[in-house]
Amino acid sequence: MTRSIYRSGICALALIAGSAALQFEPAIIHDIGFARSGTALQIGAVRTSLWSAAWAQAADTFSLENVRFTIGTTSYEAKRVDLTGVTSPRATIEALFASASTEPVSARLSAIGARQITIPELKVTQKFGPETQTNILKNVVLKDVANGRIATATADTIGVETSGSKTTLALSYGRMSISDFDLPAYAKLFETRADSASSPPTKIHGAFTVENIEASEEGVNVRIARVAGRDFMARTTKDSWTDSLAALAELGGKGDLSEEDQAKLVRTAADLLSAFDFASVEATGIEITGSKAKDTDVTGRINRMAYTGATASRPADARIEGMEFFGKSESIKIGTISLTGFSFGPTFEALKKFDAKTIKDADAATVRSLIPTWGTMHISGVDIDVSADKGKKDERAKLGxxxxxxxxxxxxxxxxxxxxxxxxxxxxxxxxxxxxxxxxxxxxxxxxxxxxxxxxxxxxxxxxxxxxxxxxxxxxxxxxxxxxxxxxxxxxxxxxxxxxxxxxxxxxxAKAKALDITVENKGLFERYLEKAAKEQKTKPETLRATYGTAAAVALPSIIGTSEQAKALSQAIARFIAKPGRLTVNAKTKDPSGLSLVDITALQEPADAFVKLNVTAKAE
Structure with missing residues (x-):
């Protein structure tokens, strides 16, 4: 969420920067800007050391003061914005920021160019229903802005404050960087509705990094050394990102929702959540400290958490590597948790079709349509050592x-x-x-x-x-x-x-066609014979011979005396007499197989050999 706010801030700042290219004779220009379709720009003043006709033909340095940009429920404020090497022609800039212009913001951004834009402090405020989140970005630098696209953007530190909610979360970031940011494409997400339900995604930016993330809430502290990723892809939504976020904020702030509102909330959330993806993103060096109870300290570490998006030749993959949690007398270690080939696409598509009737009375087909594709999960390298019984630390449960x-x-x-x-x-x-x-x-x-x-x-x-x-x-x-x-x-x-x-x-x-069974002894039978022999006060070899003889006599009376039955009886008896490996193969004589009706019609076990080809082998 904070990364999204950061990218929106960059978008806003580039738009703000372009307005400074207006050519005026005075050294100070006050109160310029525009408002259109939920988007507004206000600039308190433009200051430049050289403001003449010659500036329109050459790069220059100037500053914006008291800048405020609003899009949807998010606002961006900066007391000062310094620009160097503006390359946009005067006529283009004047048309771009004219209050009477009907051009969308995405088209206006395409005309902005500057060698560097610097913002000492940027305040980003976003509302989520009753909650307000404020982000303070320090030393923001945008380099090589051409046609509204930023080659590199950086910010040194970021602090986050939340008000209007019960949360006590404290959050901060270290240095952040992002490359190849397509501002016009990003702005288009917020002001444009999807042309169709299958609008293709667009690459919004390339690689990004965030360092030294720290969060704390209710005594639990989390530190992440680094987050990195690349290729943020996104598409427009049915009602635009601005309208979708506003709808979610409005509906999320209500107490009791009608069935129509519930359906709208579900549809809107599904549309927005399915509208973006990353080629890859990972977090490394994760440390967790705190207390789950007053007398039990918990420390945790995770080496790496990563996600790779699906492509035509590669399935989606999410994983956690090197996880360790320690208490005063407990430890849990997990080498890897991975999920590959999963997809929430079917779930999102079904949710986007929800209506009041679905909310009220969802049938089995609808419920089935919500099931995501699971793919393959692996949980590997597990080692657990905890108290077997609360209060009895000497009794341990160790498994893995x-x-x-x-x-x-x-x-x-x-x-x-x-x-x-x-x-x-x-x-x-x-x-x-x-x-x-x-x-x-x-x-x-x-x-x-x-x-x-x-x-x-x-x-x-x-x-x-x-x-x-x-x-x-x-x-x-x-x-x-x-x-x-x-x-x-x-x-x-x-x-x-x-x-x-x-x-x-x-x-x-359905019909059964074939069944193959293999039993292999590797010590269990010998242990059983030894225990039974002690109880019966005899020798294991004596019991083995007794069991083998009993099987050879008893089995034919149960399964019959046909050639196949005899072969099966003898194989089982030999296995019991000297257990090694027993293999039994059964295949129906009818290629179509045996139905449940055919099986229940059998009067005796021996009748099965009329319909089956059975082979058995003891080794």
Whole structure:
């Protein structure tokens, strides 16, 4: 927000500067300016050491005093503006600032040129409903202004004050710089309405930097060493930026809004929020200090926060790197949090169509349309060490993981058709005194630590109308793993219909085509045998033989004695007798698959082998 105010200030100052090129015979000119369509310019005086006809043909130095520029709800004030090397011709400048001129501000800005514009102090005041924010910029310098475009703009320090609200936020900035600022294009945003709903964005400025940002509120202090980015892109909105901001301020200041006003607020906010983007922006060297409670000090650090905008060849990406938070007896460390391929475009487009009826009674299709595209999130390098129970600092909860992945994209009616959920190396210490039954069982098996990984990956193919369960797996270090893949046919687009009745009918029509299961033992079975043998006062080898024999006898009575059933029974019995790896593959004999009706019609498990080709292998 403050960067936006800063850019607006530069726009205003360039416009102010151009007015000084008016050619008058006296050394001091008082009270000039104009007002038009929510935009106003007032200049108390113009002073120059040389004010003659010769000046119109050559560069000169002069000053403006008591300057005030207003656009929408924002005003810019400067007691003094010094200009050097004005290049705009006299006739152009006179026409540019004539009070009777009907030209828009963006067109007027295009005629401004100067080698340098200097403002010792600039006050920017912006209203947001009942709240007023005031920014004080020191030593503002605009260099090489040509056709309203600034090559370089800098400001040394910026202080921010807020009044009329309950916030106690204190904010300040160090040196700020910005390059290639297109003032006419920026002014056009505020005074022009979009020609169509799909107006293309325009590059407003190039690279920018802000140093030494400091903020504090309610005992929490945040310091950011540097913010940098490039290529701010923006487009006009349906009601212009000036009218949109005014509407948001007006509606935001009201208590109870009618359904019509609520819909207008939603539409306006969505239009404005979707009207700008950056090619990239990042913040580095972030430090957080303060207290979350009177007896618990919290310190935090973040190495880097970054955003990269989407292009035709590259998805959008947002990330946080090197995050650490410390308390008196707690610590949380996260290597990276990233979100790639996300898009709020569908959400904004749906919000821009809101009306009173939608606010009052939104149907399932409308709710689905609000779902953004998630993309892929990674949370990696996590290490957590906190008190297991409040007040018991000697009991610790220590856990972490290598990587957590959540992918949900390629949506159909708001529902993702490509899903991947993965957790690599979730590690935790098992508390020796836990009352949880599952944890007690693991400790009884001799485990002191857990290291688990899981993965679920599924993709819907629209052309073949198949849902491919590419992998579902669970594994544990010194335990083993189980994994499964599968294929469902007849999964039509109706499965994703917002009407749940239609979706349910379509889902019932899906057919199972294939299922593959792999079980691998890596220590869990041996630990279980050892524990059971002690309880039964026998040897693990004796139990192993007993279980294997029992499986070889019992399974045929359950699944039948066909050749396929025998092969499956023998493979399972061999795996139990000497557990290593067991693989079972099942595929329907009918290429179209087995429907839910076909499966429920089976009288006995053995009947399944009539419809399936099953192979099994124990290694």
């Amino acid at each position: 993981w290598k990587d957590l992945e959540l992918t949900a994209d390629k949506p159909v009616n708001g529902i993702p058709t490509n899903i991947r959920i993965g957790l690599q190396n979730l590690a935790m210490e098992l508390p020796a005194k836990s009352d949880e039954e599952g944890i007690r069982d693991l400790i009884a098996l001799g485990y002191k630590n857990l290291d688990l990984s899981l993965l679920l990956s599924a993709l819907w193919n629209a052309e073949t109308e198949e849902l491919n369960i590419r992998e579902y797996s669970l594994s544990g270090q010194d335990m083993g793993s189980i994994s499964m893949t599968g294929l469902l046919g007849g999964v039509t687009k109706d499965v994703f219909d917002p009407d749940t009745a239609i979706a349910a009918v379509a889902l019932v029509g």
